[in-house]
Amino acid sequence: MPEQPKIASRKLTVVQVLPALQSGGVERGTLEVGKHLIEHGHRSIVISAGGRMVEQLVREGSEHVTWDIGRKSLWTLRLIPRLRKFLIENKVDILHARSRMPAWVCYLAWKGMDPNTRPRFVTTVHGLYSVNAYSAVMTKGERVIAVSETARDYILNNYPWVSPERIIVIPRGIDPAEYPHAYRPSHEWLSAWQAQYPQLVGKKVLTLPGRITRLKGHDDFISLIAHLKESGVQMHGLIVGGASAKKERYLNELQEKMKALGLEADITFTGQRSDLREIMAVSDIVLSLSTQPESFGRTTLEALSMGIPVIGYDHGGVGEQLKTLLPEGRIELGDHDRLVALAEKWLCAPPMTPKDHGFSLQNMLDATLSIYSGLSTSR
Numbered sequence: 001m002p003e004q005p006k007i008a009s010r011k012l013t014v015v016q017v018l019p020a021l022q023s024g025g026v027e028r029g030t031l032e033v034g035k036h037l038i039e040h041g042h043r044s045i046v047i048s049a050g051g052r053m054v055e056q057l058v059r060e061g062s063e064h065v066t067w068d069i070g071r072k073s074l075w076t077l078r079l080i081p082r083l084r085k086f087l088i089e090n091k092v093d094i095l096h097a098r099s100r101m102p103a104w105v106c107y108l109a110w111k112g113m114d115p116n117t118r119p120r121f122v123t124t125v126h127g128l129y130s131v132n133a134y135s136a137v138m139t140k141g142e143r144v145i146a147v148s149e150t151a152r153d154y155i156l157n158n159y160p161w162v163s164p165e166r167i168i169v170i171p172r173g174i175d176p177a178e179y180p181h182a183y184r185p186s187h188e189w190l191s192a193w194q195a196q197y198p199q200l201v202g203k204k205v206l207t208l209p210g211r212i213t214r215l216k217g218h219d220d221f222i223s224l225i226a227h228l229k230e231s232g233v234q235m236h237g238l239i240v241g242g243a244s245a246k247k248e249r250y251l252n253e254l255q256e257k258m259k260a261l262g263l264e265a266d267i268t269f270t271g272q273r274s275d276l277r278e279i280m281a282v283s284d285i286v287l288s289l290s291t292q293p294e295s296f297g298r299t300t301l302e303a304l305s306m307g308i309p310v311i312g313y314d315h316g317g318v319g320e321q322l323k324t325l326l327p328e329g330r331i332e333l334g335d336h337d338r339l340v341a342l343a344e345k346w347l348c349a350p351p352m353t354p355k356d357h358g359f360s361l362q363n364m365l366d367a368t369l370s371i372y373s374g375l376s377t378s379r
Contacts, residue, residue: 010376011041011042011043012037012042012043012093012094012372012373012376013042013043013045013090013091013092013093013094014033014037014042014043014044014045014092014093014094014096014372015045015046015047015087015090015092015094015095015096015119016030016033016034016044016045016046016047016096016098017046017047017048017069017095017096017097017098017099017102017103017105017106018030018046018047018048018070018097018098018099018102019048019049019069019070019071019099019101019102020048020049020050020051020070021046021048021050021051021052021053021054021057021064022051022052022053023051023052023053025126025172025296025298026098026099026126027051027053028053029098029172029364030046030057030098031053031056031057031060031062032361032364032365033096033365033368033369034046034057034060034061034062035060035061035062036365036368036369037062037369038060038061038062040369043063044061044062044063045062045063045064045065045090045092046062046063046064046065047064047065047067047069047083047102048064048065048066048067048069048070048102049066049067049068049069049070049071050064050066065086067079067082069083069101069102069105070099070101070102071101072101076101076105077104077105077108079105079109080105080108080109080112081109083105083106083109084109084110084112084113087109087110087113087118087119088113092119093119093120093372093376094119094120094122094372094375094376095110095119095120095121095122096122096123096124096372097121097122097123097124097137097138097141098123098124098126099126100129100134100135100137100138103123103137103138103140104134104137106121107121107137107140120142120143120372120375120376121140121141121142122141122142122143122144122145122371122372122375123137123138123139123140123141123143123144123145124138124144124145124146124147125138125139125144125145125146125147125151125154125155125295126147126151126295126296127151127294127295128150128151128154128292128293128294128295128316131158131159136159139155139159139162141166142166142375143166143168143371143375144162144166144167144168145167145168145169145170145368145371146167146168146169146170147169147170147171147172147295147296147317148169148171148172148295148296148316148317148320149169149320150293150294150295150296150315150316150317150319150320151169151295151296151317152167152169154295155167168367168371170364170367170368170371171296171317171358171359171363171364172296172298172301172359172364173359173360173361173362173363173364173365174298174301174302174305174359174360174361175360175361175362176305176360178277179277179302179305179306180305180306181305181306181307181353181355182306182307183277183281183306183307184281185275185278185281185282189275189278190282193278193279193282197268197270199236199265199268200236200238200268202234203234203235203236204233204234204235204236204284204285204347205235205236205237205238205282205283205284205285206221206224206225206228206235206236206237206238206283206284206285206286206287206343206347207237207238207239207240207279207280207283207285207286207287208221208237208238208239208240208286208287208289209240209241209276209279209280209286209299210239210240210241210290210299211241211242211243211244211247211272212239212241212242212243212244212247212250212251212254213247213250214250214291215290215291215292216241216289216290216291217287217288217289217290217291217313218239218254218289219254219257220289220291220334220336220339221237221239221287221289222237222254222257222258222261222263222267223336224237224287224336224339224340224343225237225263225266225267226261226263227336227340228340228343228344228347229263229266231340231344233344233347235266235284235347236266236267236268237263237266237267237268238267238268238270238279238283239254239267239268239269239270240270240273240276240279241270241271241272242271242272243271251269254269255269276299276302277302277306280299280302280303280306280308281306281308283303283308284308284309284346284347284350285308285309285310285311285343285346285347285350286299286300286303286308286309286310286311287310287311287312288300288310288311288312288313288318289312289313289339290313290316290318291313291333292316293315293316293317293318293319294316294317294318295316295317296316296317296318297312297316297317297318297321300312300317300318300321300322301321301325301357301359304321304325304326304353304354304357305357305359307353307355308353309326309329309346309350309351309353310322310326310329311329311331311339311342311343311346312329312330312331313330313331313332313333313334314330314331314332314333315333321359324357324358325353325354325357326351326353326354328342328351329342329351
């Protein structure tokens with residue numbers, strides 16, 4: 001369980017560092033922590049290359065410093081003395097690195113400062129990175145936040161010199177007010193959705209959220225839809241996620257597979273959407289079919305929080321969530337027969353999902369502030 005919050009005896013200045021603020025779970029968590037700091041009377045600063053989320057960050061009281069600190073280039077290391085000067089001038093108490101390249105700049109700047117006066121250094125392992133010296137920087141924090149037990153095991157198994165006492169598990173959290181049980185989109189949204197996708201009306205909907213990349217299990221999803229169609233199930237598959245320029249070839253492969261299986265009318269690629277909450281809320285089943293374990297898997301928790309059943313491969317953070325909230329939704333990696341059978345069963349008789357869960361945003365924020373406050377008072 002997360003530590004109980006420790007209240008700092010003085011105002012803290014906290015700097016969070018990440019590549020950019022365009023979109024994504026890491027970015028959202030950064031804004032959430034920044035807002036929480038401001039609400040508790042502290043100073044929140046974020047260093048990144050910027051992006052569309054900066055406006056919200058600043059509106060909620062944090063400061064933003066625009067540096068291209070996430071570029072994977074030796075040039076980026078030139079920011080080390082600049083960051084060291086910034087930390088001294090702003091009397092920073094906590095330096096929190098959330099990504100590998102920024103973490104190297106942070107670590108090397110911090111390492112060259114006076115141990116008696118430098119900030120306390122925190123890192124968060126958000127992903128199951130490739131194991132090498134470059135990734136090892138994410139274990140350099142005086143406290144290392146792991147976003148799941150899976151992330152903690154990844155650290156201990158691959159970097160055995162890291163003391164278990166330095167690792168604090170803080171699961172990602174969501175606001176139950178934002179993803180309430182039995183949530184239904186507005187009438188206006190439903191009307192616009194049905195006008196855009198009339199092929200979904202009157203059909204069961206299975207949704208696979210995730211950007212277009214081989215690791216997300218799109219191939220398995222297409223095979224699932226093909227089997228369900230053969231069984232005569234009136235359903236439609238949705239793939240919600242964008243494809244970068246580098247992934248266009250893979251997107252074309254998926255579309256060719258659809259055509260070969262005669263599924264052009266049975267699967268829709270929506271591209272990147274900003275209304276994933278609403279899309280999952282009108283889905284009958286949400287799938288998590290990543291072929292490699294994920295460190296957490298936020299969309300699984302979002303769907304379950306709204307009462308939408310999730311079927312997912314039983315590994316990583318998704319397996320952890322399903323074990324706690326919907327154990328019958330877990331299937332072994334690659335067990336396609338079980339995947340089809342469970343989807344058929346749930347489309348006819350959906351399972352009950354719990355109304356309450358322990359993965360709350362408040363728990364995450366309180367535990368994070370507890371780490372900051374504890375470090376600031378333990379020098």
